[in-house]
Amino acid sequence: MGASLLWVAEDVGVPVPFTPPSFARKFTDDDLPHRGHTHFDHGYWWVEYGGELDTVKDKEAIRDELLAVMMGLWDHIKNQGRHGADNWVLKWFGWLPGHRESRRIVGDHLLTENDLMESRLFEDRVAHGGWPMDTHPPGGIYSDEPPSNYLHTPDIYSIPLRALYSKDLSNLFMAGRCVSATHMAMSSTRLAATGAAMGQAVGTAAAMCCARDCNPRDLVEHHIGDLQQRLLREDQYIIDLRADDPDDLAPSAAITASSEAEGCGGDKVTDGVTRFRHQNTHQWASDPRQTMPQWLELKLPETARIAEIHLTFDSGYSRPLTLTESDAFNARMIRGPQPETVADYVVEVGREGEWTEVVRETSNYLRKRVHAIDSTEAEGVRITVNRTNGDASARIYEVRLYA
Numbered sequence: 001m002g003a004s005l006l007w008v009a010e011d012v013g014v015p016v017p018f019t020p021p022s023f024a025r026k027f028t029d030d031d032l033p034h035r036g037h038t039h040f041d042h043g044y045w046w047v048e049y050g051g052e053l054d055t056v057k058d059k060e061a062i063r064d065e066l067l068a069v070m071m072g073l074w075d076h077i078k079n080q081g082r083h084g085a086d087n088w089v090l091k092w093f094g095w096l097p098g099h100r101e102s103r104r105i106v107g108d109h110l111l112t113e114n115d116l117m118e119s120r121l122f123e124d125r126v127a128h129g130g131w132p133m134d135t136h137p138p139g140g141i142y143s144d145e146p147p148s149n150y151l152h153t154p155d156i157y158s159i160p161l162r163a164l165y166s167k168d169l170s171n172l173f174m175a176g177r178c179v180s181a182t183h184m185a186m187s188s189t190r191l192a193a194t195g196a197a198m199g200q201a202v203g204t205a206a207a208m209c210c211a212r213d214c215n216p217r218d219l220v221e222h223h224i225g226d227l228q229q230r231l232l233r234e235d236q237y238i239i240d241l242r243a244d245d246p247d248d249l250a251p252s253a254a255i256t257a258s259s260e261a262e263g264c265g266g267d268k269v270t271d272g273v274t275r276f277r278h279q280n281t282h283q284w285a286s287d288p289r290q291t292m293p294q295w296l297e298l299k300l301p302e303t304a305r306i307a308e309i310h311l312t313f314d315s316g317y318s319r320p321l322t323l324t325e326s327d328a329f330n331a332r333m334i335r336g337p338q339p340e341t342v343a344d345y346v347v348e349v350g351r352e353g354e355w356t357e358v359v360r361e362t363s364n365y366l367r368k369r370v371h372a373i374d375s376t377e378a379e380g381v382r383i384t385v386n387r388t389n390g391d392a393s394a395r396i397y398e399v400r401l402y403a
C-alpha cells in the first residue's frame with residue numbers, strides 16, 4: 001500500500017480562484033474511477049501513491065508525486081466541471097506523507113489472514129483488533145481498481161505477544177505497523193487504535209521484563225498470565241479473558257444497588273469483563289426511570305484493609321470520538337464528556353454501620369479512575385452517583401478494591 005497527503009479546506013463564502021502550480025497533474029472525472037470527490041473539507045485518503053516503490057528509499061519521489069497529485073486534484077475540483085467548490089480554499093496541506101506500509105519485523109508468531117478470519121484466541125493474547133482487512137491497490141490513485149478492498153472478519157480478533165517481539169533480537173518489542181504480520185493481517189492491525197492497544201501491551205511487557213530481569217520470550221513461557229492480568233487491571237481489553245486477580249477484594253463482596261436496569265445487575269461490576277460483548281452488558285446500570293442519586297454497595301465477607309479503589313465507567317465506546325477535520329465525522333461525535341460517563345460521585349467506606357466519605361469527585365469524564373485512599377479497615381464500600389454527563393442511568397463496568 002502507498003502513502004497519502006491530506007489537506008484541510010474551508011468554504012469562505014465568496015469565490016476564490018485557484019491557479020495550480022506548474023507541476024500539478026491533470027485529472028478528468030474519467031481518471032478517477034471509484035473515487036468520489038463531493039466533500040472538500042479534509043482531502044482524500046485515496047490520494048495515494050508509492051505502493052510499487054520503496055517506502056524508505058523512494059520517500060522523496062513519493063512525496064513529490066503526491067504533492068503533484070494533490071494539487072492536480074484540487075485544480076480538478078476547483079476549475080474543471082461543476083463541483084460547487086468556487087468558494088472553497090485550501091487552508092492547510094501536508095508535506096510529509098502518511099505511510100501505510102513499510103518494513104515489518106518477524107516475531108515468534110506471524111499473524112495471518114487465517115488467524116483473523118478464524119478469530120483465533122491465542123493463549124498469549126494481549127491486544128485485539130477489529131477493522132476489516134483493508135488492502136489498497138499498489139497503483140494507488142493511478143489504479144483502475146477501487147481504492148480499497150474490505151475483507152470483513154467474522155468477529156474481533158486477538159493479537160498474541162509473540163507477534164510483538166522480534167524472533168531474532170532477544171530484547172526488541174514492536175507495536176503498530178511494524179509488528180509481525182503478513183500484508184493481509186497488517187492491513188487490519190495498522191489501525192491507530194489497534195496500534196495503541198499493542199503499545200499498551202508491549203509497554204507493560206517491557207516494564208515486566210525489566211522488573212523480572214527476563215526477555216520477551218520468557219514472558220510468554222513463564223509469566224503470560226501475570227502480564228494479562230496486569231493489563232486487565234489497567235483496562236486493556238483481552239478477548240474472552242476475565243479478570244482473576246487474587247489481590248482484588250471486590251469479587252468476594254455481596255453486591256446491592258439502589259436500582260438496576262434490565263440485564264445490568266450490580267454483580268456485573270465484579271464479573272471480570274469491562275466491555276459490552278455477546279449481548280452481555282457486563283456493567284451495572286441503574287434503572288433509567290429512577291432519579292439520581294443512585295448507589296452501589298459492596299459488602300465484604302469480613303473486615304479488610306482498603307487502600308486503593310478502582311472504578312471503570314462507561315465512556316460510550318459505540319460512538320466515535322477522535323480528532324479529525326472531517327465534517328461528517330464531527331457531526332456524529334459529542335465533543336466533551338460522553339453522556340454515559342459518571343460525572344459526580346462519592347465513595348464511602350463502611351464499618352460498624354458508619355459510612356466515611358473517602359472520595360468526592362465532580363465533573364469526571366474519564367473511563368478509568370484509580371483512587372488511593374488512606375489505608376483503612378472496612379466492611380464495605382458504597383459508591384453514590386450524583387450525576388452523569390447526560391445519561392439517565394448510572395453506569396459502572398468494574399469496581400476493584402485493593403489493600
Ligand SMILES: Cc1cc2nc3c(=O)[nH]c(=O)nc-3n(C[C@H](O)[C@H](O)[C@H](O)COP(=O)(O)OP(=O)(O)OC[C@H]3O[C@@H](n4cnc5c(N)ncnc54)[C@H](O)[C@@H]3O)c2cc1C
Nearest residue numbers: 003004005045098099100175176177178190191192193195
Ligand atoms: C492517509 C492515511 C489515513 C489513515 N486513516 C486511518 C483512519 O482513519 N483510522 C485509523 O485507525 N488508521 C488510519 N490510518 C493508519 C494509521 O494512521 C497508521 O497505520 C498508524 O498511525 C501507524 O502507527 P505507528 O505507531 O505504527 O506509526 P506512526 O504513527 O508513523 O508513528 C511512528 C513514529 O515514530 C517516529 N519516528 C520515526 N523514526 C524515528 C526515530 N529514528 N526516532 C524517533 N522517532 C522516530 C515518527 O516520527 C512517528 O511519529 C491511516 C493512514 C494513512 C497514511
